[in-house]
Amino acid sequence: xxxxxxxxxxxxxxxxxxxxxxxxxxxxxxxxxxxxxxxxxxxxxxxxxxxxxxxxxxxxxxxxxxxxxxxxxxxxxxxxxxxxxxxxxxxxxxxxxxxxxxxxxxxxxxxxxxxxxxxxxxxxxxxxxxxxxxxxxxxxxxxxxxxxxxxxxxxxxxxxxxxxxxxxxxxxxxxxxxxxxxxxxxxxxxxxxxxx
Numbered sequence: 001x002x003x004x005x006x007x008x009x010x011x012x013x014x015x016x017x018x019x020x021x022x023x024x025x026x027x028x029x030x031x032x033x034x035x036x037x038x039x040x041x042x043x044x045x046x047x048x049x050x051x052x053x054x055x056x057x058x059x060x061x062x063x064x065x066x067x068x069x070x071x072x073x074x075x076x077x078x079x080x081x082x083x084x085x086x087x088x089x090x091x092x093x094x095x096x097x098x099x100x101x102x103x104x105x106x107x108x109x110x111x112x113x114x115x116x117x118x119x120x121x122x123x124x125x126x127x128x129x130x131x132x133x134x135x136x137x138x139x140x141x142x143x144x145x146x147x148x149x150x151x152x153x154x155x156x157x158x159x160x161x162x163x164x165x166x167x168x169x170x171x172x173x174x175x176x177x178x179x180x181x182x183x184x185x186x187x188x189x190x191x192x193x194x195x196x
Contacts, residue, residue, distance in 0.1 A: 031056055037190045038082045039091055044121060048093050048113055051123045054078060074099060081186035085141055090115055094182040096130060124163045125156055132179040145179060
């Protein structure tokens with residue numbers, strides 16, 4: 001009886017430790033999330049890394065996007081932002097990337113990853129420009145304004161499952177909007193994490 005109890009205890013402890021383990025963090029995911037405060041599991045970080053299509057250059061300081069042909073793919077910087085756009089405890093991920101030249105914001109592009117109803121991350125917006133959230137509140141996903149060099153700026157709206165292009169906004173109407181940058185939204189989220 002004693003050996004049966006010990007065997008049963010061993011089997012239970014092994015099964016608990018298997019379920020408690022998380023996937024190994026890929027090199028790409030580790031580099032992407034290096035300076036981010038995130039509650040995501042390693043598996044979720046790996047999923048973001050895969051969906052982004054980013055790959056480190058040989059010197060491991062700049063990035064390529066594997067969805068582009070390497071010849072046309074100029075190395076760029078990447079900045080990842082952890083977000084909670086609806087304050088529901090479910091993390092979203094925003095990424096801004098672009099050339100590492102001193103040209104400021106010219107040539108930037110952004111990605112936004114949101115979990116689908118099944119709890120898997122999906123690439124919800126992938127477009128040139130920098131994202132700003134309009135009327136950020138805790139009730140619903142905010143509209144996303146894409147600031148770029150064009151005269152009319154696209155606004156994306158959440159339809160309950162994903163973001164879709166909603167309308168174009170004339171640049172002169174931009175002053176009337178209450179917008180929050182990805183950086184500001186991330187800073188708020190991280191500050192809340194630190195308080196917990």
